[in-house]
Amino acid sequence: MIGDADGLDIRTLxxxxxxxxxxxxxxxxxxxxxxxxxxxxxxxxxxxxxxVPTTRAIWLPAGIQHGIxxxxxxxxxxIYISAHRAxxxxxxxxxxxxxxxxxxxxxxxxxxGMLAPTQPAHERLAxxxxxxxxxxxxxxxxxxxxxxxxxxxxxxxxxxxxGENQELPQLAKDVGASLRxxxxxxxxxxxxxxxxxxxxxxxxxSVTLLCAGDSVARTALECGYLSLASFSAAxxxxxxxxxxxxxxx
Numbered sequence: 001m002i003g004d005a006d007g008l009d010i011r012t013l014x015x016x017x018x019x020x021x022x023x024x025x026x027x028x029x030x031x032x033x034x035x036x037x038x039x040x041x042x043x044x045x046x047x048x049x050x051x052v053p054t055t056r057a058i059w060l061p062a063g064i065q066h067g068i069x070x071x072x073x074x075x076x077x078x079i080y081i082s083a084h085r086a087x088x089x090x091x092x093x094x095x096x097x098x099x100x101x102x103x104x105x106x107x108x109x110x111x112x113g114m115l116a117p118t119q120p121a122h123e124r125l126a127x128x129x130x131x132x133x134x135x136x137x138x139x140x141x142x143x144x145x146x147x148x149x150x151x152x153x154x155x156x157x158x159x160x161x162x163g164e165n166q167e168l169p170q171l172a173k174d175v176g177a178s179l180r181x182x183x184x185x186x187x188x189x190x191x192x193x194x195x196x197x198x199x200x201x202x203x204x205x206s207v208t209l210l211c212a213g214d215s216v217a218r219t220a221l222e223c224g225y226l227s228l229a230s231f232s233a234a235x236x237x238x239x240x241x242x243x244x245x246x247x248x249x
Contacts, residue, residue: 009126010115011080023068031086034058035106039074040208050095050141051204053211057098061091077110085126095141102132141204146189150177158198162205163224203238210247
């Protein structure tokens with residue numbers, strides 16, 4: 001097996017960032033596995049955003065421009081995978097479940113720093129990493145972003161305050177657009193109605209709260225649901241599992 005030009009298959013980066021830190025948009029020649037050992041990140045590409053709690057990671061293929069915003073203090077752990085090693089991995093960004101074995105492997109590789117295919121032990125670790133990534137369960141943690149400025153402003157408002165229940169006419173007024181215009185733009189540019197987009201933003205936010213140990217009842221309230229039953233039904237429809245079972249995973 002031949003590595004990249006400098007003989008490596010895997011490079012790593014470990015860094016800690018304070019809440020609110022914004023890593024400006026950039027891109028990499030290698031594929032990137034973005035993982036937080038602690039904290040929650042928001043990964044943003046040109047047309048979508050993901051929330052990434054500690055039990056999930058984002059796989060970004062090479063060349064995709066992205067920025068990262070830290071929600072709270074974050075221990076960022078990144079693994080860069082060379083083109084030939086990443087050949088079997090997804091060609092589009094995807095959120096992946098990080099099971100305990102994958103987590104420990106990521107942290108172990110970070111301690112080593114770099115993997116070279118000329119070293120048998122490194123070759124085995126790189127192969128195991130790719131195998132576990134291929135086996136990892138994907139999850140729809142992606143929110144498509146509208147392109148039009150006023151629609152994007154509304155999306156950012158909803159994303160920043162998922163627990164608010166402000167009426168849509170007032171929100172439209174706040175961003176300087178008519179509600180009718182926004183109701184037309186959201187389906188055109190995101191494939192979701194405003195209400196559907198808002199609910200998905202709330203449900204994705206709920207995952208970060210559940211992963212942090214919040215109770216189902218508190219999570220429902222924090223995400224703007226007045227009924228625990230309605231929250232549980234919406235969560236199960238989105239993720240295929242009840243929030244109480246999700247919290248125990």
